[in-house]
Amino acid sequence: MMAESKKDQSKSRIRKSVPTVRELSAKSSDETTPTKKRGRLANLPAKTVSKVSGSQSMAAKIIKWPLRIIYQLLRRITPKYFINSWRELKLVTWPGRKETWRLTGAVFVFAIVFGVAIYFVDLALERLFKITVLR
16 A cells, blocks of 8 residues: 555656647637538628628629629539649749849750750761761
8 A cells, every 4th residue: 555655746746738729719719610611701700701791882892692603513514633733823932033034044045055965966966977878
């Protein structure tokens, strides 16, 4: 009995980690987000969603449902390849003006050097052909 109580006393106490601000925010947004909402409004708290959707005019509400139907049709018609390609294009970091000119210059220099190399190889093969075949 004595040995077991000493063993229990020697164990270090395990502390629970304090949740971070990000974890608290994610937890609270999960509780307030309506489950049926999709799209841009899905990640907003319920109070914000009601404010956004409640501020629309009557004309906007009338126009909204045909546009939603058209959007759904286009989404079903458009192949996944194009959708995924568009998402990838949004993630691309495009080069600036200076870097674009530098890379364009590198392409021109490479093309000129390669063209000159092919010219000399062609010239050598032409002379070799004239010497060996066309005597």
